[in-house]
Structures are given as C-alpha cells and as structure tokens.
Amino acid sequence: MIKIIGILLILISSALIGTYFLKRHLYYVEDLQMLYKGLTMLESEIYYSKSPLPIALEQIGIRLETNVRLFFIETTKELKKKTGKSISVIWEDIIKKNIEYTYLTSEEERLLVSFGKTLGYLDREMQIKNIMLIKSYLEEQIQQAINYKNQQAKLYQRLGILGGLLISIILF
Amino acid sequence: MNIKNHLLQVCSPTIQNILNTISYQQFEKIEEIRIRVNQPLFIKNAKEEQFITPYGKWTSYPTEGYICVLEDISLTLELMSDYSLYAFEEEIKHGYLTLPGGHRVGLTGRVIIENGQVKNLKYINGLNIRISHEKIGCADPIIPYVISGNSVYHTLIVSPPGCGKTTLLRDLIRQISNGIPKQSKGYTVGVVDERSEIAGCYQGLPQKNIGFRTDVLDGCPKVEGMMMLLRSMAPEIIAVDEIGSEEDIYAIENVLNAGCKIFCTVHGNSIEDLKTKPVLSALLHKKIFERIIFLSHRCGPGTLEKIMDGTNWERTIL
Numbered sequence: 001m002i003k004i005i006g007i008l009l010i011l012i013s014s015a016l017i018g019t020y021f022l023k024r025h026l027y028y029v030e031d032l033q034m035l036y037k038g039l040t041m042l043e044s045e046i047y048y049s050k051s052p053l054p055i056a057l058e059q060i061g062i063r064l065e066t067n068v069r070l071f072f073i074e075t076t077k078e079l080k081k082k083t084g085k086s087i088s089v090i091w092e093d094i095i096k097k098n099i100e101y102t103y104l105t106s107e108e109e110r111l112l113v114s115f116g117k118t119l120g121y122l123d124r125e126m127q128i129k130n131i132m133l134i135k136s137y138l139e140e141q142i143q144q145a146i147n148y149k150n151q152q153a154k155l156y157q158r159l160g161i162l163g164g165l166l167i168s169i170i171l172f
Numbered sequence: 173m174n175i176k177n178h179l180l181q182v183c184s185p186t187i188q189n190i191l192n193t194i195s196y197q198q199f200e201k202i203e204e205i206r207i208r209v210n211q212p213l214f215i216k217n218a219k220e221e222q223f224i225t226p227y228g229k230w231t232s233y234p235t236e237g238y239i240c241v242l243e244d245i246s247l248t249l250e251l252m253s254d255y256s257l258y259a260f261e262e263e264i265k266h267g268y269l270t271l272p273g274g275h276r277v278g279l280t281g282r283v284i285i286e287n288g289q290v291k292n293l294k295y296i297n298g299l300n301i302r303i304s305h306e307k308i309g310c311a312d313p314i315i316p317y318v319i320s321g322n323s324v325y326h327t328l329i330v331s332p333p334g335c336g337k338t339t340l341l342r343d344l345i346r347q348i349s350n351g352i353p354k355q356s357k358g359y360t361v362g363v364v365d366e367r368s369e370i371a372g373c374y375q376g377l378p379q380k381n382i383g384f385r386t387d388v389l390d391g392c393p394k395v396e397g398m399m400m401l402l403r404s405m406a407p408e409i410i411a412v413d414e415i416g417s418e419e420d421i422y423a424i425e426n427v428l429n430a431g432c433k434i435f436c437t438v439h440g441n442s443i444e445d446l447k448t449k450p451v452l453s454a455l456l457h458k459k460i461f462e463r464i465i466f467l468s469h470r471c472g473p474g475t476l477e478k479i480m481d482g483t484n485w486e487r488t489i490l
Contacts, residue, residue: 052256052375079255084185086247087255120250123292124258 003172010171011164018160025153027066028103029145034068035104036138043131046124053087053120054079070098071112091116111137175199175303178273184247187213190238193228203334203473205301207245212237218472242297249296252277262391264293266367274372274379276302304372306380310336310474311343314465317479317489319356324348324409326428326460328482329437330446331467336474337437338369338413340467342380344435345370345411349383359433361386362407364397370413395423402430411435421455428460442466443480459483 038060045056054076061072074094079087092113099109115134118126176199180188190213191205204216212223212234222230223237231237252269253260263269269277281296318327327344331337351358365371365388371378373390382388387405389397394412401407410427412420415436427434440446443464447453455461461482468477479490 046258050259050261052254052259054254054256056256082181082251084183084188084247084251086250120253120255120257122257122294123261127258 007168007172010168011161014164014167015157015161018157018163021156021160022153024103025145025149025156028105029142029149031066031068031103032108032138032142032145034064034066035108036135036142038064038068038072039131039135039138043128043135046127046131050124067098067101068104070101071095074098087120088116088118091119108141175202175273175275178271178275179205179301179303182248182252182271184244184251186238187240187244187248190224190226190228200305202303203305204303206299207240207248207301208298209242209245210239213240245296245299248299249279261292263368265290267293268367270368270372270374271301272374272379274304274306274368274374276304276367276369278302304369304380305339307336307339307343307474308346308381309343311340311347313476314340314344314479315347315352315355317463317465318344318348319352320462324356324359324433325462326433326482327435327463327465328461329435329465329467330440330442331437332441332469333439334473335467335469337467340465340474341411341413341435341437342370342382345386346381346383348409348435349385351385358383358385359408360406361409361411362398362401362405362432363388363411364392364394364401365390366392366394366397366413370411395419398423398427402427402432407432409433409435413437414439416449416451418451421451424455424460425458434460441468443485456482463489 041060041063042056045051045059051059057072057079058076061069061076064072071094074097075091078090078094095109095112095116111134115130118130120127174196176194176196180191183191187207201217202215203218206214206216214221214223214237222232223234225231225236226238249257252271257264260269264279267279269279271277278300279293279296280298281293283290284292284294318324329337329341345361345363348356348359349361361383363370363382363386365373368390370380371382371388371390372380373388376390378388387401387407389400392400394415398410398412401410410432413436415421415424415438424434424436438446438452440449440452446456459482464480464482466477466480468475470477476490478488481487481489
C-alpha cells in the first residue's frame with residue numbers, strides 16, 4: 001500500500017515538474033508579447049499624441065497585464081517624484097529591480113537597459129527608430145519561442161511523466 | 173506655486189542646490205538665469221548681472237562663479253521637457269521651450285538642417301531661462317486710453333525687447349476680457365499665442381490669468397490662428413504678439429474687415445524707428461491703429477513713454 005502511495009507521489013511530482021517547465025515557457029512567451037504590446041503603445045503615444053513620457057508610461061502601465069507592467073508603472077512613479085535623476089538611470093534601476101518578477105531573461109534585460117539610454121532624447125523619429133529596433137528583436141524572439149513551444153515544450157510534460165515512471169520502476 | 177518652486181523642479185541637482193539658497197523675494201526680481209557650458213552660472217535682475225558661487229553667494233567676479241558643466245545642461249533640459257524632448261520638437265525647432273508657469277527657456281546648440289530648414293537642435297550648449305513675471309494691474313494706466321465709450325481702440329504696443337510689452341498686453345487682455353466696473357463691459361478676446369508667451373500655456377492649459385472671456389490658440393502661427401478664431405470663436409477683439417511679416421499684416425486686415433478690434437505688439441523704439449521698417453511703415457500708413465503705446469526701460473521695465481493717435485500722427489495723447 002505504502003509503495004503504491006509512494007509511486008503515485010513520485011508520478012504526480014514529476015508530472016508537475018514537467019508542467020512547470022512548460023508553463024514557465026508559456027509565461028515567458030506571454031511576457032514577451034506583453035512587452036511588445038507595451039512598446040507598440042509607446043510608439044503610438046510618442047508618434048501620434050506626442051504625450052510626455054510620464055503620461056505615456058502611466059497609460060501603458062494601466063492597460064498592460066502580467067508583471068511586465070511593473071516596468072512602466074514603477075518608472076512613472078519615479079519620474080513623478082522629480083528627484084533630478086536622468087531617465088536612463090531611473091529606467092535602468094527599475095528594470096534591474098523588477099526583471100525578477102517577470103519571466104524575461106538577462107538578454108531582454110540587457111536590451112531594455114540599452115533602450116533606456118536614448119529614451120526621450122531628441123526627436124520623435126529617433127524614438128520611433130529606437131522602439132522599432134527593440135521590437136524587431138522581440139518579434140524574432142516571440143516567433144522562436146512559439147516554435148519552441150510547439151516542438152519542444154510539450155516534451156517537458158511527457159518527459160516529466162516518463163521520468164517519474166522510470167524512477168518508480170527502478171526504485172520499486 | 174511660486175516662481176522658485178517651479179524653477180527648482182526643472183534644474184539639475186547641482187544647480188538646484190545653488191539656486192535653493194536664493195530667497196523667495198529675490199527670486200521675484202530675477203529676470204534671467206543663464207546656463208552656458210563651461211561658463212559661470214549667472215543671474216540677471218532689473219538692475220544688474222551677478223554671478224553665483226557654488227555655495228550660493230552672489231559675486232561680481234566671473235572667476236568665483238559656479239562653472240556649469242555639460243551634464244547640468246543635459247539633465248536640466250531633460251527635466252524641463254518632462255523627460256520627453258521629442259514632445260517639444262516644434263518649440264525646440266524655434267529655439268525655445270515653455271515651462272510650467274509660463275516661463276520661457278531659450279536654447280542654443282548645434283542646428284540640424286534638412287531641406288534648408290531648421291529641423292532640430294542637438295548638443296545644446298546654452299540655456300537662458302527667462303522668468304515671466306505676471307504683473308496684475310500693470311495695464312491700469314493705459315486702460316482709459318484704450319477704451320472708447322462702447323468699444324475699444326485698435327491698439328499697437330511698441331517697445332524694445334525686455335521692456336514688458338508682452339506683460340502689458342497680457343494684463344490688458346485680462347482687464348478687457350473681465351470687464352472693468354463702471355468703465356467697460358467685458359469683451360470676448362481671442363488670443364493667438366504663437367510662442368506661448370501671452371498665456372504661457374503648458375500642455376494647452378493657460379498658466380497666466382488672462383481673463384474669463386479669453387480663448388487661446390496655443391502654439392498656432394499667427395496668420396492661420398487669426399483666421400481660425402474669426403471663423404469659429406466669434407471674438408470681439410483679437411490679440412497677437414510680435415507682428416512683423418507681410419502675412420501678418422494681411423491677416424490683420426482680414427480681422428479688421430470682419431469688424432473685430434485688434435491688440436498687438438511690435439519690436440521698436442519710436443515712431444521714426446517703425447517708419448524705417450518697410451512692412452511696419454506700410455501698416456502705419458494705412459492708419460489702422462488708433463492708439464500706439466510706447467514703452468521703454470528708462471525707469472525699469474514697462475515704463476510708459478507715450479501714447480499716440482495712429483490715425484493722426486501729429487496728435488500725442490499722453
């Protein structure tokens with residue numbers, strides 16, 4: 001009896017580990033898409049309505065889901081305090097502090113930080129080009145991640161269950 | 173919010189600390205704050221120019237003054253534009269920014285040209301913060317000369333730069349728009365504020381008191397603006413700042429044809445000076461303006477020199 005319970009426990013937990021990896025990947029894709037959406041909004045806020053950044057970022061923060069919105073919300077809060085820091089410093093701080101609450105990787109962190117260096121500077125054309133640059137990277141990344149999900153990620157789940165079975169067979 | 177708080181918010185921390193030592197009363201008197209790369213920070217009030225040391229002491233020796241660095245300017249600019257220089261593209265193209273509170277910042281730097289026109293400024297190397305003083309009641313002495321029974325006169329304000337013509341025009345607009353008890357009813361005034369100087373609009377909201385019957389077209393070219401107001405806002409008076417081009421004169425004629433009164437200002441010293449400028453002399457010869465008001469810097473900004481009757485040049489009213 002105890003053996004059966006043990007086997008079940010192993011099976012369930014290994015299946016859960018597999019699902020965790022699958023889910024993690026799905027959330028990563030979702031965060032990438034959310035970031036892409038946010039940047040598209042920023043693009044139109046800058047290009048069409050010429051809103052200043054504190055207003056634009058606030059609006060975007062309200063409309064986004066997942067923790068990616070933290071980047072926008074926290075930056076707005078900091079900008080409104082008018083501490084006299086430059087926006088690239090503020091943005092870098094916020095990204096580094098909040099990236100752990102999202103599923104984004106260090107590669108995206110690096111990109112976002114360098115994106116912040118030219119945020120707000122000079123003219124709209126420059127802003128748009130800059131946003132387009134990071135968007136094209138995201139597009140590629142999203143595409144890759146979706147392909148990966150279709151091919152590989154389901155494997156995790158199956159591997160999890162099979163791995164569990166293997167362990168139980170060896171043990172018992 | 174007062175002038176000091178407005179300005180401190182938009183300066184880089186170093187400059188903020190230095191300016192913070194200036195008292196509120198002294199701030200009220202400051203006309204200009206100049207920040208240039210690798211040059212001392214200095215402050216100009218009605219009487220004199222003074223440098224200011226890193227510890228906030230006033231001095232007349234340039235070598236003792238705080239030397240501004242490039243970072244001061246770039247950070248100040250970032251804060252002034254609310255971190256969004258791109259949102260002020262149009263203004264920067266014309267060499268200035270408007271701050272909350274209606275203060276103006278003049279900019280110099282490397283000009284980017286495209287198709288023979290100024291496209292933008294980069295590598296900004298100098299800022300001139302021009303503090304806009306709202307002098308409620310400064311138009312009191314001229315009001316009796318502008319009102320004529322049930323109407324007002326076409327009025328032209330003439331003065332050299334920095335003598336308070338915009339300040340005077342603003343208060344004139346405010347008083348005429350609100351109406352003056354026992355003297356005049358209130359008139360609907362349309363203001364075309366091409367450089368955001370009259371109403372000092374920040375994100376479209378007037379920061380100055382310009383009266384409750386006043387409509388402001390902010391950042392709009394004068395010629396188009398006057399036509400837009402005529403077509404849509406039914407103004408009784410149209411006010412514009414710093415006329416001078418031929419198109420301006422043409423637009424003013426349209427305003428007159430529509431039966432509106434006009435208040436405007438122009439750079440100049442005297443009637444003789446105006447006559448030497450081709451466009452303005454043509455305007456004067458049309459004898460449109462019934463009142464021409466001359467200002468000078470003789471006893472501080474806004475000294476009223478004389479008031480003339482523009483339809484009869486022999487006649488000086490004051």
